[in-house]
Amino acid sequence: MVIWDRSLHEPMYLFLAMLALNDVLLCTVTVPKMLLIFWQGPSISTFSACLTQMFFVHALFLSESAVLLAMAFDRYVAICAPLHYTTLLTGSLISKMVVALVARSVAVVTPGILLILRLHFCRSNIIHHTYCENMGIAKLACNSIVPNSIYGLTAALLTTGLDFVLISLSYWLILRTVFRLPSREARTKAFGTCGAHTCVILIFYTLAFFSFFTHRFGHHVPRHVLILLANLYLLVPPTMNPIVYGIKTKEIRMRLLGLCAQPK
DSSP states (O other): OTTTOGGGOSHHHHHHHHHHHHHHHHHHHHHHHHHHHHHHOSOOOOHHHHHHHHHHHHHHHHHHHHHHHHHHHHHHHHHHOGGGHHHHSOHHHHHHHHHHHHHHHHHHHHHHHHHHHTOOOOSOOOOOSSSOOHHHHHTTOSSOOHHHHHHHHHHHIIIIIHHHHHHHHHHHHHHHHHHTOSOHHHHHHHHHHHHHHHHHHHHHHHHHHHHHHHHHHOTTSOHHHHHHHHHHHHHHHHHHHIIIIIITSHHHHHHHHHHHHSOO
């Protein structure tokens, strides 16, 4: 819809389209395998297929975090510096953002794959998970996985952790500006938009970091809880994003209603 409708070729809608595409790809990478396991039980995967799925799962997760950061920056400029909106968020800048988030995802995930390749697997080859995940594979190795754990923790803190800090900062600046608005209606509208976005962001990062840290340090946490959390942080945000960002956005909602109202 965003691609075909030229009236929606604005930064906010382009970021929404990027988020939707990322969610579709993330679900495509993970959901079919999950459904196959639930339907037929444990299934066999080759090592190369498992590494490929691991690469795309982590790369798409990082790119989703980057898109959320870009959307937070978009809202910050729109509310805190509206007069500079069109000059700051140009098509050239958005294109550079897309290239940067793809490059960051590939650059961060690739060393993790290489660290997996250095491991020796001499015990069980059964991954107790619904998809191939970095530490899930590493824990099957016979040699030390300390480098894997250190790199994974460092990479997560410097990417998604930093994204969360910057997003929090942008929304704090947005709220500070909203409180200064003279119109109560404008404040209510801004709170409604930012509040919904904040809820999705908190769910996304809370589930992700809780799953990430318990997988490394929560040795007392039952395995089924770890698996459930790992599935939730990948599936809940893509389910909620179309509702929060799509239906609550007036222009997209009106386009959808218009499509549904068209005679068949």
